[in-house]
Amino acid sequence: MASPIAKVGGLSASDRGPCNPEGQAAHDDWDTMCEIAHRHALVRAKEINRVARVHRDPFEPILSILEAESPLGEYRKITEEVRLRRPDRRRFAVAAAESTRSFLMLRLGLHLGLRQKNLRELLFKPKGQPGTPERQLEVLKRGELRWSMRDEGWEVLVPAVAFKNAGSTFSARVRSGSSCPTWAACTTRSRPILLAIGVRCSRRGPIRACSSSRR
Secondary structure: OOOOOOOOOOOOHHHOOOOOHHHHHHHHOHHHHHHHHHHHHHHHHHHHHHHOOOOOOOOHHHHHHHOOOOHHHHHHHHHHHHHHOOOOOOOOHHHHHHHHHHHHHHHHHHHHOOOHHHHHOOEEOOOOOOOOOHHHHHHHOOOEEEEEOOOOEEEEEEOHHHOOOOOOOOOOOEEEEEOOHHHHHHHHHHHHHHHHHHHHHHHHOOHHHOOOOOO
């Protein structure tokens, strides 16, 4: 097997001094040397497993954020980048709508501190329509983004049972309001575009085959 391999000078011990017996043995009986190397690797693997320590620090990926002077401010930089790089909605309506949706999801996540599951399952009621009764939201175990007639602004209501640790004594419902102008732009311009794309995709086939999905 080794006969057609061209020799490269300076790599083997035989080039620097006496003949290397291991190299010659591998040349004479390659299969035997492979078995020896395999047994050696198994022994070394067992030794490493005895002294190796399992290290899994969930905070390590975000340690630089946690050690920052303002961790929330570091995440706000992401939303600002999304906002600054948002495409022109007159030329790229769908891309602009998707960018607006991403911006709002990030802002909602930062403002409310909700898990991904709660954000994904967040219901929506357009301005002018009454919100879903809280008892019904508890049955659905979902929150809702809606217009508050009393406060004249958008609010998010999430019942306590919608959270992962609903039985905890620290669990409570979340009700938060905000007057973010981007919310109005999303509900009046971006959301209808994304819903229209979702309807067209569902008629053609699976949603995953389309550039946008209905949310």
